[in-house]
Amino acid sequence: xxxxxxxxxxxxxxxxxxxxAPYDALLLVSFGGPEQPEDVxxxxxxxxxxxxxxxxxxxxxxxxxxxxxxxxxxxxxNKALIAAVEKDLTEHGLDLxxxxxxxxWTPYLADTVAQMAADGVRRALCLVTSAYSSWSSCxxxxxxxxxxxxxxxxxxxxxxxxxxxxxxxxxxxxxxxxDGVLAALAGLPAEVRDRARLVFVTHxxxxxxxxxxxxxxxxxxxxxxxxxxxxxxxxxxxxxxxxPHELAYCSRSGAPHVPWLEPDVNDRLEELxxxxxxxxxxxxxxxxxxHMEVVYDLDTEALATAERLGxxxxxxxxxxxxxxxxxxxxxxxxxxAAAERGEEPARPALGVRGPSQDRCPLGCCAGTRA
Numbered sequence: 472x473x474x475x476x477x478x479x480x481x482x483x484x485x486x487x488x489x490x491x492a493p494y495d496a497l498l499l500v501s502f503g504g505p506e507q508p509e510d511v512x513x514x515x516x517x518x519x520x521x522x523x524x525x526x527x528x529x530x531x532x533x534x535x536x537x538x539x540x541x542x543x544x545x546x547x548x549n550k551a552l553i554a555a556v557e558k559d560l561t562e563h564g565l566d567l568x569x570x571x572x573x574x575x576w577t578p579y580l581a582d583t584v585a586q587m588a589a590d591g592v593r594r595a596l597c598l599v600t601s602a603y604s605s606w607s608s609c610x611x612x613x614x615x616x617x618x619x620x621x622x623x624x625x626x627x628x629x630x631x632x633x634x635x636x637x638x639x640x641x642x643x644x645x646x647x648x649x650d651g652v653l654a655a656l657a658g659l660p661a662e663v664r665d666r667a668r669l670v671f672v673t674h675x676x677x678x679x680x681x682x683x684x685x686x687x688x689x690x691x692x693x694x695x696x697x698x699x700x701x702x703x704x705x706x707x708x709x710x711x712x713x714x715p716h717e718l719a720y721c722s723r724s725g726a727p728h729v730p731w732l733e734p735d736v737n738d739r740l741e742e743l744x745x746x747x748x749x750x751x752x753x754x755x756x757x758x759x760x761x762h763m764e765v766v767y768d769l770d771t772e773a774l775a776t777a778e779r780l781g782x783x784x785x786x787x788x789x790x791x792x793x794x795x796x797x798x799x800x801x802x803x804x805x806x807x808a809a810a811e812r813g814e815e816p817a818r819p820a821l822g823v824r825g826p827s828q829d830r831c832p833l834g835c836c837a838g839t840r841a
Contacts, residue, residue, distance in 0.1 A: 491808050496568050496587060496595040497560075498632065499553055500580060500612055503573030504536075504543025504763065510576070511536045514543075517575040532724075535767045545762035546576070548791065549600070552760070555792040556800050563801060570595070574615055584619040588627040595630050596804055600759045602639035604827065605676055605684040605691040609637065610836035633811070635803050637827035639698045639756075640820040643799025644790055648698070648756055649705045651787035655752045656710065658785045665712045666749035667783075670739065671699040672773075673757020674764060675720035675732045683837040686828070690836075692718070692732065697822035698756055721768040736769070737776045744780035751777065754787045759796075761789050 505514040511533040512526065519529065536543060553569050560567050570592075572583030587595060597616060601608035616632045623629040638644055656664055673695050684691035695718055703716040719736040734742070736753065743751060753773055755765045769786050777784035790796040802819070809816035810829060818826040 490805055491565055491567050493594050493811055494567065494596045494633075494804070494808055496570055496592045496630070497556070497804060498583070498587070498595045498597045499549060499556075499569065499571045499600070500597050500616070500634075501549050501571070501573050501600040502545060502762075503576030503579075504545040505576065506542055506546060508537060508541030511541050514576050535763065538771065539763075539766065543763050544766060545600075545760065546573075548760040548762060551792050552600075552797075555797045559797050559801055565801070565804075567804070568592075572619065574612070580615055581619040581622040584616075584629065584632070585623050585627070587630050588623045592630045593628070595632055596807055597632050597634045598800060598803070599634060602637060602644060602759060603673075603684075603691055603694050603757065604637050604836055606680050606836045607676060608674075608691075609634075609684075609831065613831065633807065633829075634831075635807060636829050637694065638799065638803055639694050640701065640822045640824065640826070641799045641803065642819050642821055643795040643797075643802065645698060645701050645705065645821050646795035647790035647793035647799075648702045648754065648787070649709070650793060650795075651789065652702060652706050652752055652754055653709060655754075655785040655787040656706075659750050659752070659783055663750040663783050665710075665714075667714060668743060668748050668751050669699075669703055669706070669714050669716035669754060670736065670743075670751050671695065671702070671716060671718045671754045671756045672721055672736050672769060673718070673755075675723040675735070677725065678730045678732060681732055686832050686835045693824065695757060697824050699754075700823075701821040702754070702756065721773070722764045736773050740773060740776045740780060740782060740784075744777075744782045748782060750783035750785075752785050752787055755789045758789050760791045765789060 505511045512529050515529040515533060549571060553571055557569050570583050570587055572578055572580035574580060599612045613634060620629040620632060652669065656667060659667055676691065681691045682688050699716055699718055703714065707713040719734050719739045720732045721736050723731045723735060740751065753769050755769060758765055774784055774786060806816045806818060807829060820826040
């Protein structure tokens with residue numbers, strides 16, 4: 472994919488009869504990742520800009536990427552998701568162009584928003600490839616969107632950009648994760664399958680950031696626990712076995728003296744093995760696709776830990792391009808569009824917390840970055 476979106480015909484004019492009105496485009500907003508070995512350190516410099524991290528430390532972290540040819544899976548996964556969403560929209564008679572912009576690598580968000588302005592996009596709905604609430608997974612993306620709008624060249628009207636609500640509990644996202652767990656369970660030896668423990672995994676963040684997440688604080692952990700419970704309940708219904716489940720974390724970074732969410736998934740595997748656990752399924756529920764935190768932190772490190780411990784383990788797939796998740800994207804677009812037209816659409820959500828708000832209130836996910 473080129474560094475910025477290709478010029479395309481202007482958006483189809485919207486009217487009140489269009490089910491996607493008032494939106495004339497969808498923007499996928501993601502983290503970005505290197506495409507080749509020489510991109511790795513510059514990419515990491517983008518990620519850590521302003522934090523004073525020495526280049527040698529970045530080169531050490533970059534070794535994770537070099538194990539996979541210096542290429543992150545995330546860009547290809549975003550392309551696949553865009554293609555699946557475009558196909559789904561077309562099949563449902565919805566004419567909504569899909570753009571893509573990244574925070575840390577090409578296509579850069581500012582370039583994409585400038586292209587949208589040049590294409591005549593007036594108002595776009597934004598799908599962020601993070602389903603949860605925290606400064607790094609929500610508020611920072613909102614800041615990035617505003618920065619991209621401010622950078623639109625003079626003479627062009629920056630489009631209004633609205634972010635889709637946190638969708639961790641949408642039935643389509645849950646269904647995709649349920650299917651991933653069922654497939655992983657099927658891959659375990661039959662004699663331990665019914666006694667497998669479900670270990671849901673997400674990205675660790677500083678405890679101060681977690682405590683400040685959401686309108687009232689603590690949303691990041693609470694949302695993960697909510698969706699883990701919803702997935703575990705559906706897995707139990709499908710298999711007839713009620714398996715214990717829990718939440719663990721991966722990808723901790725930052726200064727050692729700064730407390731982050733625990734337990735680390737590898738530490739927890741050590742404890743489970745010592746407790747006599749029969750087997751585990753690792754479920755990357757905190758991630759939308761199988762990008763670097765999944766293929767390295769789980770597939771490379773955690774599964775190696777389980778093998779060393781003699782603990783049978785399988786890793787469930789993430790939502791990715793699962794049809795239920797792709798359909799969920801369309802449903803979330805139509806839901807928000809209807810709400811913006813003053814209607815009262817259904818807002819499906821599983822678990823106990825209920826659907827998240829469309830607009831983050833002032834002070835939500837306060838800026839407490841590491």
